[in-house]
Amino acid sequence: MRSLQARLVLAASLVLTVFLGVGGFALDRSFHDSAKTSVRQRLQAHVYALLAAADVDSRGMLHMPASLSDERLQRPGSGLYAQVEGAGGAVLWRSASELGKQIPAAGPLVPGRWAFARLPAPQGGGLFMLSFGVAWDTGADGGQRYTFTVAEDVAAYQAQVDRFRRSLVIWLGAAAGLLLLVQGSILRWSLAPLRAVERELQAVEAGAQSRLEGAYPRELKGLTGHLNALLESERRQLARYRDALADLAHSLKTPLAVLRGALDPRRREQLESVVREQADRMNTIVDYQLQRAATSGRTALMAPVNVASVIERVVNSLHKVYRDRDVQAELRVADDILFHGDEDDLMELAGNLADNAFKWCRHRVRVSAHREGQSLLLAVEDDGPGIPAGQRDRVLDRGGRADAGVSGHGIGLAVVADIVTAYGGTLRIETGELGGARVCAAFPGV
Amino acid sequence: MRVLVIEDEAPLREQLVSRLRADGYAVDSAADGDEGLYLGLEFPVDVGVVDLGLPGRSGMEVIAALRAAGKAFPILILTARGRWQDKVQGLEAGADDYLVKPFEIEELLARLRALLRRAGGWSQSVLHCDPLSLDTATRTVTLAGVPVELTSYEYRILEYLMLHAGEVVSKVELTEHIYDQDFDRDSNVIEVLIGRLRRKLDPDHALNPIETRRGQGYRFALARTPS
Numbered sequence: 001m002r003s004l005q006a007r008l009v010l011a012a013s014l015v016l017t018v019f020l021g022v023g024g025f026a027l028d029r030s031f032h033d034s035a036k037t038s039v040r041q042r043l044q045a046h047v048y049a050l051l052a053a054a055d056v057d058s059r060g061m062l063h064m065p066a067s068l069s070d071e072r073l074q075r076p077g078s079g080l081y082a083q084v085e086g087a088g089g090a091v092l093w094r095s096a097s098e099l100g101k102q103i104p105a106a107g108p109l110v111p112g113r114w115a116f117a118r119l120p121a122p123q124g125g126g127l128f129m130l131s132f133g134v135a136w137d138t139g140a141d142g143g144q145r146y147t148f149t150v151a152e153d154v155a156a157y158q159a160q161v162d163r164f165r166r167s168l169v170i171w172l173g174a175a176a177g178l179l180l181l182v183q184g185s186i187l188r189w190s191l192a193p194l195r196a197v198e199r200e201l202q203a204v205e206a207g208a209q210s211r212l213e214g215a216y217p218r219e220l221k222g223l224t225g226h227l228n229a230l231l232e233s234e235r236r237q238l239a240r241y242r243d244a245l246a247d248l249a250h251s252l253k254t255p256l257a258v259l260r261g262a263l264d265p266r267r268r269e270q271l272e273s274v275v276r277e278q279a280d281r282m283n284t285i286v287d288y289q290l291q292r293a294a295t296s297g298r299t300a301l302m303a304p305v306n307v308a309s310v311i312e313r314v315v316n317s318l319h320k321v322y323r324d325r326d327v328q329a330e331l332r333v334a335d336d337i338l339f340h341g342d343e344d345d346l347m348e349l350a351g352n353l354a355d356n357a358f359k360w361c362r363h364r365v366r367v368s369a370h371r372e373g374q375s376l377l378l379a380v381e382d383d384g385p386g387i388p389a390g391q392r393d394r395v396l397d398r399g400g401r402a403d404a405g406v407s408g409h410g411i412g413l414a415v416v417a418d419i420v421t422a423y424g425g426t427l428r429i430e431t432g433e434l435g436g437a438r439v440c441a442a443f444p445g446v
Numbered sequence: 447m448r449v450l451v452i453e454d455e456a457p458l459r460e461q462l463v464s465r466l467r468a469d470g471y472a473v474d475s476a477a478d479g480d481e482g483l484y485l486g487l488e489f490p491v492d493v494g495v496v497d498l499g500l501p502g503r504s505g506m507e508v509i510a511a512l513r514a515a516g517k518a519f520p521i522l523i524l525t526a527r528g529r530w531q532d533k534v535q536g537l538e539a540g541a542d543d544y545l546v547k548p549f550e551i552e553e554l555l556a557r558l559r560a561l562l563r564r565a566g567g568w569s570q571s572v573l574h575c576d577p578l579s580l581d582t583a584t585r586t587v588t589l590a591g592v593p594v595e596l597t598s599y600e601y602r603i604l605e606y607l608m609l610h611a612g613e614v615v616s617k618v619e620l621t622e623h624i625y626d627q628d629f630d631r632d633s634n635v636i637e638v639l640i641g642r643l644r645r646k647l648d649p650d651h652a653l654n655p656i657e658t659r660r661g662q663g664y665r666f667a668l669a670r671t672p673s
Contacts, residue, residue: 279548283548287528287546290527290528291528291529294529313534313538314530314534316537316538317533317534317537317538320537320542320543321537321542321543321544323542323564324560324564324569343531344529344531347529347530347531347534348529348530348531350530351530351533351534352530
């Protein structure tokens, strides 16, 4: 079931079938019942008419008039039959319509009691039969008992029911068809924005447009918004890779030129030191540009990262590396502070800052993180010699020239500065409460 | 000191092995994680150098497996990617220090020395047991400030005993940690070397820096001088 439309149509059809089926069945049942009731009422009227027409003489003999109110009782095979049975069950009178077709005896009935039954007939069809027990007061010996029976062929009733069923099926079918049609068009209409997204994405893929431009319904806004964010971050990532590659190539040219120059036979004695120096420089450049390209920056789809756990991991690792130093690291990070960005970036940032602090401190390092309004502030400080005010800008200055990295704090701070910039934040170096350098990164809305 | 080197790049591995041997280490080396793990489990390794990006079983897995098997020797990881994620994961897996490639081999040697003396409970690079001093960085020994000339094997034995100062070290243990494989353990070369060390360090029999524990081995008996 790959298509949403097919799913919805299938589900709707199933629901429709069940509802219409149950509804149709209920309608059919109630029509059956009311038709049966009307048959009974009709037969009852005939019984009353027969009772009114019957006469019993003083000797207790039953007399029925030759002609009855309903001519169907006179016509053989008309479908309406009547008979009167005596107390012993003997049939005393049969209507003329019973000629050639005898209806079964009803059996004696207690006076005042009705009996209604549907009798199946062996050749199909059948009879509705209504009997009524009567005690006729003849004045003599307590009266005579009779059972009046009127019967009607099922055929008429059946025809009525069949007619009703036919029209029921036709109307319900028409309603179902119409509903499906309406639903199909509603679906097409509702899913149209999805098709529009697809068309736009194809256009993005083909390079015809750079983002999803259409005005989408509220339910799709989230999806299209995230898609746009993803497209944007992909584009930024690509641009960063391109820049890093270009920077890398350009910044390697200088040491390469120096190396080539060192091959000059007149400067042979300096060859070793030049090679060593330039290899170091190239290594620094490669490291820096790799780190820069790996920084992912903020994207819309990042799961938030728990700052405390990342910093704890970094600090525990550093304790291991600087075991000889006996560093006291103090973490001031609340458990619920989250960083909405890449965990790798946060670890890189915390790792570089904390590594510098462990390297330069005398005994104490403090890492703190807290929120200030919408911003996340992350600060690392130590009780070491600090960074002189005049050098702070140079330490942070990247300007794409990694090979000019300041020794001591190495390329670590330049990498940190790059990460902070990728998140649209700012980096500050100052003198901290512990007396050494305090590096503070501020991320707006991260 | 016995070093285990697990590194898949053959030129770097050979460079490391030959330099470590030249510096007086007994070296076992492996080109992949499985062989490396086997060596780490079977040999009396003092310190390990493990590359993180190994074919087959990764360096991280090798370290975790060694630690899970109860091997406590210090491990230095080598990583080509300088990302902190890798360093932190490696250290969490049980490594003790890391070095980002490319590195100066001198830097690696210094880190190994630091790990070895840390494992022995020393926090300075000079092991000082008055009046004897052993500088692990320059591999020189002084007695009351006067340099003592030692051969490479004499130095190795003294360094091992001093790193484990106060502990009894058996002859077999000394042999295993100082010589490469296939050394004849029954030979009396250790006794000869110990004898020569004693003559050089204690010509007057006044100090007795190396005790013999009959049937057990040797013990460096001078107290560690607090730094």
